Amino acid sequence: MFPILVVVACCVHHVADLAPIIGASVAAVFLTEYRTPIMAAGVAINGLGVFLAARRLRRTRVATGR
Numbered sequence: 001m002f003p004i005l006v007v008v009a010c011c012v013h014h015v016a017d018l019a020p021i022i023g024a025s026v027a028a029v030f031l032t033e034y035r036t037p038i039m040a041a042g043v044a045i046n047g048l049g050v051f052l053a054a055r056r057l058r059r060t061r062v063a064t065g066r
Contacts, residue, residue: 031038
């Protein structure tokens with residue numbers, strides 16, 4: 001009985017090593033399916049961030065008289 005527990009304990013840490021890889025594979029499959037919409041959303045959000053930063057910079061320059 002004890003040798004079986006030793007083998008199981010030895011193998012369990014290998015399963016723990018593989019779990020993130022399996023999880024990452026599932027996420028990779030999901031992200032591959034929706035790659036284009038995710039990239040489009042990222043570009044749109046970055047564009048919004050650039051617009052807001054430029055607007056704030058412009059307002060700061062007007063307020064300080066520069």
